Amino acid sequence: MSLVNLIAQGVLLGGYYALIACGLSLMFGVMRIVNLAHGDLAVLAAFLVLTISTTFDVSPFLALVVTVLIMAAVGWALQRFILERSLRSGLLVPLLATFGLSIALENMLFEAFGADTRSLGDLIGDLVFDSVEVTSAFSLSYLAMLIFGLAVALLGALSLFLKRTSLGRAIRATAEDPDTAELVGINARAVYGVAAAISVATVAVAGAMLAMRATFDPYSGPMQLIFAFEAIVIGGIGSLWGTLVGGVVLGLAQSVGATLNPKWFLLAGHLTFFAVLAGRLARDWGRARGGLRAALGF
Amino acid sequence: MTVLPKFAVERWTRASAVSGGVAVAVVAALAVLPLIGGDNLVDKLTTLFVYVILAAMWNALAGYAGLVSVGQQAFFGVGAYFAIRCSVAGVPPYPALIAGALIATAVAVPLSYFMLLLRGGEFSIGMWVLAEAIHLLVNLDPLIQGETGTSMIALNAYAHETRLAANYWLALAGMVGLLGAIFVLLRSPFGASVQAIRDDEEAAASIGVSVQRAKRTMFVLAAFGCALAGVLWLATSVTFQPKTNFGVQWTAYMILMALVGGLGTFEGPILGAVLFFLVQDQFAETGVAYMAGLGTVAILFALFAPRGIWGEIEKRWNLRLLPVGYFLRPTGPPKPDRRSK
Numbered sequence: 001m002s003l004v005n006l007i008a009q010g011v012l013l014g015g016y017y018a019l020i021a022c023g024l025s026l027m028f029g030v031m032r033i034v035n036l037a038h039g040d041l042a043v044l045a046a047f048l049v050l051t052i053s054t055t056f057d058v059s060p061f062l063a064l065v066v067t068v069l070i071m072a073a074v075g076w077a078l079q080r081f082i083l084e085r086s087l088r089s090g091l092l093v094p095l096l097a098t099f100g101l102s103i104a105l106e107n108m109l110f111e112a113f114g115a116d117t118r119s120l121g122d123l124i125g126d127l128v129f130d131s132v133e134v135t136s137a138f139s140l141s142y143l144a145m146l147i148f149g150l151a152v153a154l155l156g157a158l159s160l161f162l163k164r165t166s167l168g169r170a171i172r173a174t175a176e177d178p179d180t181a182e183l184v185g186i187n188a189r190a191v192y193g194v195a196a197a198i199s200v201a202t203v204a205v206a207g208a209m210l211a212m213r214a215t216f217d218p219y220s221g222p223m224q225l226i227f228a229f230e231a232i233v234i235g236g237i238g239s240l241w242g243t244l245v246g247g248v249v250l251g252l253a254q255s256v257g258a259t260l261n262p263k264w265f266l267l268a269g270h271l272t273f274f275a276v277l278a279g280r281l282a283r284d285w286g287r288a289r290g291g292l293r294a295a296l297g298f
Numbered sequence: 299m300t301v302l303p304k305f306a307v308e309r310w311t312r313a314s315a316v317s318g319g320v321a322v323a324v325v326a327a328l329a330v331l332p333l334i335g336g337d338n339l340v341d342k343l344t345t346l347f348v349y350v351i352l353a354a355m356w357n358a359l360a361g362y363a364g365l366v367s368v369g370q371q372a373f374f375g376v377g378a379y380f381a382i383r384c385s386v387a388g389v390p391p392y393p394a395l396i397a398g399a400l401i402a403t404a405v406a407v408p409l410s411y412f413m414l415l416l417r418g419g420e421f422s423i424g425m426w427v428l429a430e431a432i433h434l435l436v437n438l439d440p441l442i443q444g445e446t447g448t449s450m451i452a453l454n455a456y457a458h459e460t461r462l463a464a465n466y467w468l469a470l471a472g473m474v475g476l477l478g479a480i481f482v483l484l485r486s487p488f489g490a491s492v493q494a495i496r497d498d499e500e501a502a503a504s505i506g507v508s509v510q511r512a513k514r515t516m517f518v519l520a521a522f523g524c525a526l527a528g529v530l531w532l533a534t535s536v537t538f539q540p541k542t543n544f545g546v547q548w549t550a551y552m553i554l555m556a557l558v559g560g561l562g563t564f565e566g567p568i569l570g571a572v573l574f575f576l577v578q579d580q581f582a583e584t585g586v587a588y589m590a591g592l593g594t595v596a597i598l599f600a601l602f603a604p605r606g607i608w609g610e611i612e613k614r615w616n617l618r619l620l621p622v623g624y625f626l627r628p629t630g631p632p633k634p635d636r637r638s639k
Contacts, residue, residue: 034419036368085601091418095366096557096600103550104593110586222546226430229423237420263438270431274412277424281415 005138006255012140014231014251015148016213018244020206020224021231022155023199025243028232030175030195033083033094037102039225041200044105045071045207046120046216047113053123060123064208068201075200076193083196084189102221109218120211128212147209151244154202159240171195230273249276309485309621317619325474332463340466344534346575347469348527351476352548353555353567353574355523358480360553361562362489363516364496366418368549369425370524372432375544377402377525378532379436382450386441391452392464395533399525406521410514426546433544447539450532465533472526479519481564484622492516496562524548547589554592557599560606564622569608 024038035041045067052063082101086093121128127146131139162168170191173181178188210216210224227250235246250269257268332340352370359365381398385391409428416424437444453461483489492512494502503509532538551574559570581588603610611617 028419032418034423036422082597082601089604092360092364092366092561093600093604095368095419095422096553096604097597099368099550099553100593100596100598100600102593104590104597107586107590107593111590222426226423226427230427233420233424263434263444267431267434267438270427270434273427274431277416278412281412 002137006259007252008138008140009144010252010255011248012144012148012251013255014244014248015144015151016206016209016247017227017231017250018247019147019151019154019209020203021228021235021243021247022151022158022240023202023206024225024228025232025237025240026158026195026202027199029238030171031079031083031087031192033087033098034229035083035199036095036098036225037105037221038098038203038228039223040102040105040109040221041071041074041203042207042210042224043109043216043218043221044074045204046211047109047118047218048204049208049211050118050120050123053120060120060208060212064205067208068204071204072197072201075197075203078200079193079196084192087192102225106218106221113218115217117215117217118211119215120208121213121215124212143213147213150205150209151247154205155240155244158198158202162240167191167194227269230269234273234276311618311621313617314619314621321620325470328470329467332466337459337462340462341534342575342579344462344466344469344530346571347466347473348530348534349551349555349571349575350473350568351469351523351527351530352552353559353571354473354477354480355520355527356549356552357556357559357561357563357567358516358523359520361556361566362484362492362496363513364499365414365513365517366422367425367520368422368546369427369429370520370552371544371546371548372425372429373402373406373521373524374528374531374548375429375540376405376432376436377528378538378543379439379442381529381532382448382538383439383441385450385452391450391455391533392468394450394452395468395529398529398532399522402525402528403518403522406518406525410517410521414510414513414517429544429546433540436544437540442538442540445539445541447537447542449537451536453533453536461533465530468533469530472523472530476519476523476526477568481620481622483515483519484564488512488515489622493562550592550596554596556606557596557604558606560608560610560612561604563606563608563612564620565618566606566608570606573607 020039020042024035027033027035027038048067048070049060049063052058052066053060056063078101082097083094086097124143127143129141130143131141132145133139162172170181170186171194173184173186174188174191174195181191182188206224210220231246231250232243233246234249235242235244249272253272254265254269257264257266260268328343331343352374356367356370359367359370377399379398380401381395384394384397384401389397413421413424413428436442442448456464484492491502491507492515494505494507495509495512499509528543531543555570555574556567557570558573559568560566581591599606605613
């Protein structure tokens with residue numbers, strides 16, 4: 001039973017990783033930008049939820065609704081004032097700009113909120129520890145299930161939106177080729193703005209969930225970025241449902257690693273990431289024979 | 299019929315010949331400084347040399363090979379780790395430091411084959427994950443005691459002044475050697491191919507540049523430089539704390555120095571390192587606000603002056619003090635070029 005428990009916990013943890021990854025995946029898919037401030041935006045959202053919730057004495061979930069709107073605006077502004085300028089100047093500039101943003105955000109949050117670790121745990125009442133007890137050794141936390149459900153719902157909504165709506169089609173067309181999309185009357189600039197807003201809005205949800213299920217501090221961001229990135233790469237870049245699979249694989253690897261030795265929690269995740277990467281490269285090698293040989297400079 | 303103007307291809311201008319001479323004189327003066335200068339100055343300059351190495355290495359990666367690594371702290375940290383391991387195994391301190399940097403470089407060779415298959419942003423975060431993984435692996439070593447860390451006790455065998463001077467000379471030699479290596483490398487045909495890759499990888503490959511080999515060379519060179527900086531840092535601080543030595547702030551500093559000074563120029567990172575050193579000296583106590591300011595400066599430079607201070611100077615005055623490129627000097631239309639036979 002403990003094995004079932006282990007797998008269940010790993011899968012549910014993976015739900016959080018999928019949640020934090022889907023915004024990063026969307027932004028990379030549409031704009032080809034790896035946003036290095038992704039994790040810090042999640043932490044910013046967590047602080048916003050905490051501040052709104054305690055200042056106005058409202059439920060964190062209500063505060064999250066407001067935060068999602070604020071973060072969507074932040075995403076739009078991020079695109080308009082930082083990413084747009086850097087988009088056409090190659091790979092280097094967006095990476096440098098978002099890395100600068102990451103450093104600036106972390107330290108501004110520290111300046112504003114101090115070094116204390118925070119949590120939304122004490123604001124959500126029983127939800128933080130309530131669980132369905134299947135057997136004495138196997139129980140499922142409501143919060144973890146909620147997070148997993150949110151991840152599935154968000155990924156589902158996002159893929160329906162991209163497939164079925166005209167705005168979704170415009171986003172996909174722009175992702176494919178912005179110049180050609182403009183030829184058929186799509187305003188690429190507006191589309192990028194919308195994609196960035198959606199991406200950062202999903203980050204807000206992920207940030208709030210991070211804050212409910214665990215603790216966070218101003219410097220928690222980079223680790224969330226790394227988790228998100230690992231989930232995307234494990235699942236296969238460019239696939240939204242792959243992100244869920246990647247998140248689950250990452251969650252499982254960490255759970256199994258931590259069971260063997262508590263110190264291996266993170267390491268098991270990183271090594272799984274590299275193993276998957278190596279496996280994929282080996283597969284490409286097999287498929288493309290001469291191609292990869294040439295690429296390696298032989 | 300139009301007569302094409304004749305050009306002479308030059309590598310050195312008068313300004314660069316003068317500055318080359320000045321550079322040699324400055325290095326010579328720096329080399330004898332510990333014999334006359336105060337301990338404090340020697341110590342501070344050692345830090346400056348480490349910054350110059352870091353900035354030049356990140357510039358070699360990003361400015362010339364187009365590889366934006368956010369994980370150079372991997373080599374900075376692991377070099378120091380191997381140095382401590384060597385020291386514990388009985389190697390005398392200074393040989394142990396150099397061995398640490400060399401072992402880290404040896405580790406970088408197989409890693410380069412793997413990591414360089416990642417592209418663009420994937421390479422950036424992939425390097426970060428690599429740094430995290432190496433950090434955690436080092437933590438598993440009982441000698442390091444997790445995040446508690448350890449010290450390179452053998453260094454305490456030397457008198458304080460002796461150690462300061464030795465660190466200084468090692469840092470100076472490392473800095474001059476690495477800058478010299480980059481200078482020679484970039485002026486060779488290899489330098490042209492690396493810059494071609496940065497500008498357009500596919501186009502470079504199509505004209506016969508061996509893209510992966512050129513990138514690997516830069517990757518391994520940068521790994522060695524960062525590892526050397528890491529062991530120098532260990533030599534000055536003596537303590538090794540994984541969280542500090544593997545901290546991403548090292549890469550943040552590198553990016554900032556190279557970006558502000560001027561990515562893709564030889565002189566830029568040196569200028570950036572000197573500026574950063576002066577700012578660090580003045581404002582480091584203000585801590586967090588200072589770091590937030592650094593981040594903001596990085597954003598502003600990335601967006602509005604991606605060529606950095608030296609890049610702007612070059613553009614405005616066409617000034618190159620230590621040129622790694624070529625100049626075309628018009629020599630007047632009809633006269634035959636001196637160099638053509």
